[in-house]
Amino acid sequence: MKNNLIIQSVKSYLSATKINREGSAIKEKIVLIESDDWGAIRTPSLEALNRFQKKGLDIGNSIYKADALESQDDLELLFDVLSKYKDRDGLNAKMTANAIMANPDFEKIKNSNFTEFHYKRFTETFKEYPKHANNLEIWKQGQNQGIFQPQLHGREHLNYKRWLKVLQSNNEAAHFCFNLGATYSGNKDYSFMEAYDWDTPEDIAEQKIVIQDAITIFKETFGYFSKSFIAPCYNWDPLIEYVLQDNGVDWIQGMKSQLAPTGIFDCYLPIKHNFGDTNAKGLKYNIRNCFFEPSSAPDRDWVDSCLVQISSAFLWNKPAVICSHRINYIGFIDEKNRDRGLRDLNNLLKKIVQKWPEVKFISTDELDQFLL
Template identity: 40%
Template structure:
């Protein structure tokens, strides 16, 4: 199970969410705007409680490969610079700024020690910083209002923007943008190692947007395994579209290895889908072809500060899925993405 976005602010709190929705800056129909927010200690404890109920025949619990965003914008410093400079803070600092009670990082460490939670590198920040700073510096009214609420993840449907927001950290058009990304990756990987005391073996690009130049930067930094969906979104200069590149599980290109998600468990995205049946069908298809099942399941399914009942419902559904998996395939093995990559390598 690969799960993205841990550590990122996204929607700071319920008050900010309601304010930005009232202003029309967030869509009430967007699940990420409705549910996704910084994880709390309670969120992590609730997730680990479910995972701890299950074991494969080797005694391993189901493990979430948690792709971590290791930094967030430092809104205060950026404001004090009059938007002339970009500053970021470590995700652990964001925990201290926004969390109440138990430190989420201490709970996360417990989950790591118990083999339930395996961090890997997502990005330094889940944000196209260059474009965001240009908008702030130009006085863009929408992004300035969102900034005052500690939020950058509002809708942005502008001509020339290849997505409807600024969440694709590695979407770029200029050499200067690529230079910024290069520095952010190097600094982000160092920050990851500083906090977790090991190097990230794999990475996944925010929004599945990256190109060969981004891969080269990761290779220079010792990361050669790229998680993703079936399709890589490659930025095209002077184009409003991405070029789609297909990847399959275990694909090797020279020293690079690609892991491709061949199933989904995303109950927050569409609550009209029977996600247990959908995931079971995907797993069965993968196993029928003697392939590993790699299930994509984003953080928004497991955080409850904005809508607690959504988290609780999804955790019950996750327990149902794991129960059925073990019943149908008692010899199933639970592994993290680095272990899977090692088998391919």
């Protein structure tokens, strides 16, 4: 067991170092937690999950089975952990909450015979779930406490054109999920989740309209423009970046490689980015170099591997950008999933402030002030 942990640590350090060797430098030890999918629907309820499993759908046994729209309990318990730890300036640990602005309006879509896409704002979705009505107020309380900073993840976490096409074909599994209020295909693929993948280049024009709409909803909801953006599944065409830049976005969050569409699902053109690289108009790229995803592999020591990756980031004068999706903190479907994620997050933050008392916790929209 000890040898396995050492091997895991070495692999984690080397993988992080490959990311950190190039790119801009920062002047301080900074930790960012970038967390995707807040506000998006996934598994609607435990009852729905049981029906997926009884039907024998792949999704019933995937990692997403425990993912769901965050409940009030989920948010409050997460905030309790974040507020326990403070940086060198006495500020709380902070999460960049990358938010989805809308979810499908299932009734209107069905009434159109699956020929038209309609959506509801995520704040309306909150009101339709049993333990979620006060979520927006709680989000804003977290923001005021400096522990939960919403940023833009898109309008839907859904490639709705693909979804509608499959529904129009009377696909049994997709309709089964639809009737339970979910956008799953029934399989373990990501084809419906990749909101800004395209099947033909003509789709880009519509994607720009969708992103502009998302930007408007974000501004109307929170009272400010998001300064950063993360594309669902790290998949987007460079042409959509101009809409982001024209609306106040300074940073694109992502991995080392941007997955540019080619017109074929799951076949992408990788575009390499380093931390602080800029595009032709000056928009900057923030690269995730640390990973903390307890729900994806429960047997892994995520605390140790993430600490090793943070060490590499600081050695190379990079921010420690921790990728940690919402699913890790959700107990609406399975409280054990949330308990594991929060326990590990608590241990991670405790060890960060012990090992690096000079650390600074920030959100992605604050990065500019720390560049050299």
